[in-house]
Amino acid sequence: DVKVTQSSRYLVKRTGEKVFLECVQDMDHENMFWYRQDPGLGLRLIYFSYDVKMKEKGDIPEGYSVSREKKERFSLILESASTNQTSMYLCASLRTEGSSYTFGSGTRLTVV
């Protein structure tokens, strides 16, 4: 089975800090995604990548950037963390459009 590993389960950061969320997948999938999940809003797409060094904006990219230097690793960067970025962040990978997403366990980020 594909495994998607997110580096931290829980993270507490201060307002204004630069925050890195790391995600690694072990099955050579082309596509990787970052979502945030908030109560009542479901999963919202922040960014996705369909190849190394390629990225596309999702529905809510403001305040975030991403990096994909290697196929297996997709990083989400909060340039200057704000309290409204307190959320659950989920990374996912996808082999093809017709397959199922494999999600990581999530990172619960709190910005204080």
Add this chain to the structure above:
Amino acid sequence: KNQVEQSPQSLIILEGKNCTLQCNYTVSPFSNLRWYKQDTGRGPVSLTIMTFSENTKSNGRYTATLDADTKQSSLHITASQLSDSASYICVVSASGRRGKSTFGDGTTLTVKP
């Protein structure tokens, strides 16, 4: 605008009972529909994926149906167990919209002993 609506928002049932969750969508052109189970504090886990030509797919006690004409799907859970308590999320993908699936808000199921 592509939308996925799930109902009910939440549901409480007794252990051993059956239940059915609904998903209506307006995503077009339709590519596939996925159901996921998400335990509290964890990432979603895939239950089923269905394409246009499939109208039923089972995964153990979970059976998903798809009516592409009415743009409706259901997830039926048979003989519920306490471990079925979770959020169930319907995800619909459109052809040609790389990476941009539409997620429903989920149905929260609570199974009580």
